[in-house]
Amino acid sequence: MDKPNVRPDRPFFSSGPCAKRPGWSLSALDNALLGRSHRAPEGRARLKDVIDRSGKILGVPDDWRIGIVPASDTGAVEMILWSLAGQRGIDVLSFESFTATWAQDLRDVLALPDVRVFEAPYGQLPDLEQVDWSRDVVFAWNGTTSGVRLPSADVIPAEHDGLAICDATSAAFAMDLPWDRLDVVTWSWQKALGGEAAHGMLAISPRAAKRLEQGAPRPLPKIFRLANKKGLIEGIFAGDTINTPSMLCVEDALDSLRWAENIGGLPALKARAENNLSVIKGWIDQSEWLSFLAEKPEERSCTSICLKITAPWFTALSQDLQTKAVKHLTALVASEGAGYDLASYRDAPLGLRIWGGATVESADIAALLPWLDWAYEETREAFAA
Structure with a gap:
């Protein structure tokens, strides 16, 4: 076979960090708030702008809370598991590497007494009929390493007693997420909009917020704490990050969100x-x-x-x-x-x-x-x- 003579203009097909938006250049970062504190009014405003634009594009309900958290999507998922898991029985859908990690953490690291893991080989989903939605359920909407996604919102009952905890890092900004059937959703900047790594996003429903306000079932390091003795740490959901974010990455995230808005x-x-x-x-x-x-x-x-x-x-x-x-x-x-x-x-x-x-x-x-x-x-x- 002859060698092709046409190459992609942008030959970047990584699954994370993903390709930057079309037309991106370093000039997109020219207005980054450098040399300033992220806790200054201007820095806090830009962080809140990321939160607000993300929620609007994704269609997150107004009564949900959205925060920027450390350590990308992995950090966001781990924060939730350590903060919530164990207050009731939990089911995990394990059908690729990251969901297998969540299952291992819950079963072997946290060593919870009531964890059920429903496994499937790469290329398949577990039997969703076995899931008990009266329990907490942990799952990925889209398997980043398997290329398998949940087929529709109907797999989650409209009414369920447990919390539906969804790792959506490779689904957000590319697929519909049924917010009325979810309780916790996580994603990162490095995936679908081509942002830079190290920052995660966490969205929680009022039901999940109420559970968090009851207190974590175990001691947590500061970097995992979403609540304290006074209740939910509301500042996290208004731009007060737990750790220091990169304002270069913040500017890049805003650039990608503006692009998403501009194209529809x-x-x-x-x-x-x-x-x-x-x-x-x-x-x-x-x-x-x-x-x-x-x-x-x-x-x-x-x-x-x-x-x-x-x-x-x-x-x-x-x-x-x-x-x-x-x-x-x-x-x-x-x-x-x-x-x-x-x-x-x-x-x-x-x-x-x-x-x-x-x-x-x-x-x-x-x-x-x-x-x-x-x-x-x-x-x-x-x-x-």
């Missing part, structure tokens, strides 16, 4: 991501060597699009040779400047992962795909018996 908000963001998935689907439909890792079409992610290599010569290789073949393939594409960070997550089945969130242009994905076909043929010649 959540409907436009969703349409861009779904179109990216459609481009890849059209290619997969014609492919003789790849298929989606997610088995059911209605469960396929439009952001973390995970693919498995199904060619017989590849599946006949040893695990070691399969690993080398995938590294060879992705290195070829990267060496040509046609696509970076395309390998599947380290704990996931060997294959490819193409980020399709709204900051990625469909034209760049379309330009990438012939390079993957070319690199595959080169790899097959090098590794096939």
Whole structure:
């Protein structure tokens, strides 16, 4: 196969940190509040602006609270688990690496007495009919490392006694989230809008806030505390961060939020991501060597699009040779400047992962795909018996 002659204008397909918005440059940070305290009125106002714009774009209900927290989405999830888990029985949906981590934390680290883990292999969801929504339930809306998402809001009962705790880091700003059926939602700046790492976002419903006000069931380090003896620490939800944020990252987050607003908000963001998935689907439909890792079409992610290599010569290789073949393939594409960070997550089945969130242009994905076909043929010649 001849080498393609058209490269993506922006060959950035990492699933985190993700591609910056189209047209981004360092000049977007020119007005960053540098050399000033984040606790100054101006700094606090910018942090509150991130909170307000995020909530408006995502459609977070007015009676929810939104805060900026440390340590990206991981920090946000851990804060909630340590603050809330254990006050009633808890179910965990474990179907990729991060949800497996939440399950391990609850079962083995916190060692809670009443944890049920419903597992499924990569590419599938657990049996959702087994979930008891009278208990607290922890789940990801979209599996960042498996490319599998919940198919609809209907999987969560409109009325439920427990808290629905949703890790939405690779779903926010790309998919509809049923806020009327959720109680805690987390995400990060580094995912769907291409922000910089280290900052997480946490949104809590009135029901979750009431639970937090009752006090954590265990001692917490300061960096995890959302409440104190007086109740909820309201300042966290008004721009008073627990630790010092990067004001450069704050400015970058505001830039990406303004871009999202200017192109039409959540409907436009969703349409861009779904179109990216459609481009890849059209290619997969014609492919003789790849298929989606997610088995059911209605469960396929439009952001973390995970693919498995199904060619017989590849599946006949040893695990070691399969690993080398995938590294060879992705290195070829990267060496040509046609696509970076395309390998599947380290704990996931060997294959490819193409980020399709709204900051990625469909034209760049379309330009990438012939390079993957070319690199595959080169790899097959090098590794096939």
